[in-house]
Amino acid sequence: MIVSTRVRVRYKDTDCMQVVYYGNYLTYFEVGRVEFLRQQGLPMSDVDQKVHLPVVEAVVRYVRPARLDDLLEVRCWVSERKRASFRFAYEIVSEDGETVATGATLHACLDPATSKMIAMPPWLRELMPVVQSEPKPSV
Amino acid sequence: MIVSTRVRVRYKDTDCMQVVYYGNYLTYFEVGRVEFLRQQGLPMSDVDQKVHLPVVEAVVRYVRPARLDDLLEVRCWVSERKRASFRFAYEIVSEDGETVATGATLHACLDPATSKMIAMPPWLRELMPVVQSEPKPSV
Amino acid sequence: MIVSTRVRVRYKDTDCMQVVYYGNYLTYFEVGRVEFLRQQGLPMSDVDQKVHLPVVEAVVRYVRPARLDDLLEVRCWVSERKRASFRFAYEIVSEDGETVATGATLHACLDPATSKMIAMPPWLRELMPVVQSEPKPSV
Amino acid sequence: MIVSTRVRVRYKDTDCMQVVYYGNYLTYFEVGRVEFLRQQGLPMSDVDQKVHLPVVEAVVRYVRPARLDDLLEVRCWVSERKRASFRFAYEIVSEDGETVATGATLHACLDPATSKMIAMPPWLRELMPVVQSEPKPSV
Numbered sequence: 001m002i003v004s005t006r007v008r009v010r011y012k013d014t015d016c017m018q019v020v021y022y023g024n025y026l027t028y029f030e031v032g033r034v035e036f037l038r039q040q041g042l043p044m045s046d047v048d049q050k051v052h053l054p055v056v057e058a059v060v061r062y063v064r065p066a067r068l069d070d071l072l073e074v075r076c077w078v079s080e081r082k083r084a085s086f087r088f089a090y091e092i093v094s095e096d097g098e099t100v101a102t103g104a105t106l107h108a109c110l111d112p113a114t115s116k117m118i119a120m121p122p123w124l125r126e127l128m129p130v131v132q133s134e135p136k137p138s139v
Numbered sequence: 140m141i142v143s144t145r146v147r148v149r150y151k152d153t154d155c156m157q158v159v160y161y162g163n164y165l166t167y168f169e170v171g172r173v174e175f176l177r178q179q180g181l182p183m184s185d186v187d188q189k190v191h192l193p194v195v196e197a198v199v200r201y202v203r204p205a206r207l208d209d210l211l212e213v214r215c216w217v218s219e220r221k222r223a224s225f226r227f228a229y230e231i232v233s234e235d236g237e238t239v240a241t242g243a244t245l246h247a248c249l250d251p252a253t254s255k256m257i258a259m260p261p262w263l264r265e266l267m268p269v270v271q272s273e274p275k276p277s278v
Numbered sequence: 279m280i281v282s283t284r285v286r287v288r289y290k291d292t293d294c295m296q297v298v299y300y301g302n303y304l305t306y307f308e309v310g311r312v313e314f315l316r317q318q319g320l321p322m323s324d325v326d327q328k329v330h331l332p333v334v335e336a337v338v339r340y341v342r343p344a345r346l347d348d349l350l351e352v353r354c355w356v357s358e359r360k361r362a363s364f365r366f367a368y369e370i371v372s373e374d375g376e377t378v379a380t381g382a383t384l385h386a387c388l389d390p391a392t393s394k395m396i397a398m399p400p401w402l403r404e405l406m407p408v409v410q411s412e413p414k415p416s417v
Numbered sequence: 418m419i420v421s422t423r424v425r426v427r428y429k430d431t432d433c434m435q436v437v438y439y440g441n442y443l444t445y446f447e448v449g450r451v452e453f454l455r456q457q458g459l460p461m462s463d464v465d466q467k468v469h470l471p472v473v474e475a476v477v478r479y480v481r482p483a484r485l486d487d488l489l490e491v492r493c494w495v496s497e498r499k500r501a502s503f504r505f506a507y508e509i510v511s512e513d514g515e516t517v518a519t520g521a522t523l524h525a526c527l528d529p530a531t532s533k534m535i536a537m538p539p540w541l542r543e544l545m546p547v548v549q550s551e552p553k554p555s556v
Contacts, residue, residue: 010312011322012162012305014155016207017465021151022472022522023447026440027290034288034347044289044347048434055439058477065471068155069312069322105439149451150461151444156326161333161383162304166429169301173427173486183428183486187295193343194300199336208451208461244300290438294431294485301429346433 001129002077005035009070019065025101026058029090032074033105036088040127051121052110056085060103064094071095077131084109084117086128140268141216144174148209158204164240165197168229171213172244175227179266190260191249195224199242203233210234216270223248223256225267279407280355283313287348297343303379304336307368310352311383314366318405329399330388334363338381342372349373355409362387362395364406418546419494422452426487436482442518443475446507449491450522453505457544468538469527473502477520481511488512494548501526501534503545 079089218228357367496506
């Protein structure tokens with residue numbers, strides 16, 4: 001269960017160093033995990049009704065800069081699952097197959113009404129099988 | 140009643156043409172009008188409780204590019220007021236006094252509960268005197 | 279010659295009023311015109327080598343708010359052409375066919391080496407036929 | 418040597434969950450480290466001429482959400498220094514003194530001409546004393 005999504009680098013995403021601004025990889029990760037959930041039959045609007053999944057921790061490792069108009073592939077999978085939290089891992093790959101960035105986001109499960117931590121709901125757990133090993137060693 | 144606010148250009152604001160991305164001037168306008176309202180005793184969080192002021196139309200005229208680390212002055216004033224809408228005008232000026240951009244945003248007044256258009260509330264009207272002429276001819 | 283591109287609304291694009299932030303429509307316009315040029319055989323990286331096309335003026339009219347996860351269609355066409363400048367017009371349409379926003383960007387043609395205004399190059403002019411009338415009356 | 422900078426949360430920074438978008442903390446970190454360097458007499462425009470300091474790795478830990486109009490304090494210091502790289506650490510604190518987020522960015526030193534890794538220049542090393550312990554235990 002590794003879901004791939006394509007993202008085209010916009011002017012908006014770049015900065016005056018002529019590469020993608022470092023914070024924008026977290027936006028690409030967002031696109032990757034939203035498409036992961038959609039492919040599992042879970043559009044974000046539905047998910048948000050049932051459970052909040054705020055990011056508790058995010059890590060990005062920058063390997064090669066991406067540039068304007070690059071067509072990036074965002075690979076997203078579940079790398080870890082605990083009782084009340086889970087981790088998405090990401091790898092962003094260029095069109096010529098080189099790793100651009102890797103990273104991870106740790107998510108908590110919250111009750112949308114009370115904002116209290118809850119155990120990961122079974123229907124969500126089921127749709128999020130853990131992929132044991134990363135496709136490549138990260139940097 | 141022209142309110143000036145300073146904004147420092149961040150890497151995040153620039154793009155690979157090494158100037159501020161054209162869409163980000165609307166963010167600088169946002170900063171300008173939020174500070175205009177704050178200076179009138181109206182923090183946005185208070186305003187949003189009483190009346191919604193969505194932007195109905197926005198215009199930007201780009202005069203000279205701004206660059207990384209520039210310290211810009213955002214001038215904001217009310218240029219027009221109608222029964223249920225009003226217009227903010229903006230001028231963005233560089234440290235050496237040159238006009239970087241000018242523009243305007245037209246705002247409607249909506250009831251926050253129903254999202255229906257309402258007449259501009261008197262307490263808001265009072266705090267928003269119209270400045271008849273622009274400080275400089277716009278481009 | 280109206281080019282359509284699909285854009286999915288990201289969390290990143292929305293703001294705390296739970297709709298797309300007003301400045302981000304200029305990013306959607308950017309995506310629309312870059313895809314217009316690509317479809318004419320002009321990837322941006324090529325264009326930028328030959329001619330700079332900075333935005334001189336931008337206008338957005340906000341008709342209906344777009345929300346998280348909406349799949350928007352960005353329609354882009356050339357609405358006006360002068361000796362040394364031209365205008366792109368845009369219409370953003372929701373999946374149920376409603377107009378979300380309309381707008382335009384006026385572009386100058388600059389020599390990339392000198393940054394001086396130049397006449398629109400014939401090879402560019404040829405690929406940018408003017409579409410006389412907008413598909414719908416704008417707001 | 419801990420440098421504090423104030424950042425006001427803009428509409429642009431929030432998302433439809435009504436809190437600051439998770440990727441935008443990396444922008445606040447950027448503001449913090451640029452002001453750190455400015456306070457050391459190094460405006461970014463000067464630094465970029467002499468040495469490139471790309472981010473190689475970034476980490477954010479989200480403690481409490483920040484919201485529209487919050488006035489945040491970004492604390493930035495050097496937490497580690499090696500031969501050819503160094504780490505900035507950050508703590509973002511709300512007006513009532515609560516930790517909002519913590520994090521770090523690891524930077525490499527590159528020759529701006531060749532983009533090759535170089536030892537941290539002595540003039541930079543001198544201006545970046547390591548602060549041994551974090552002001553608070555991070556999450």
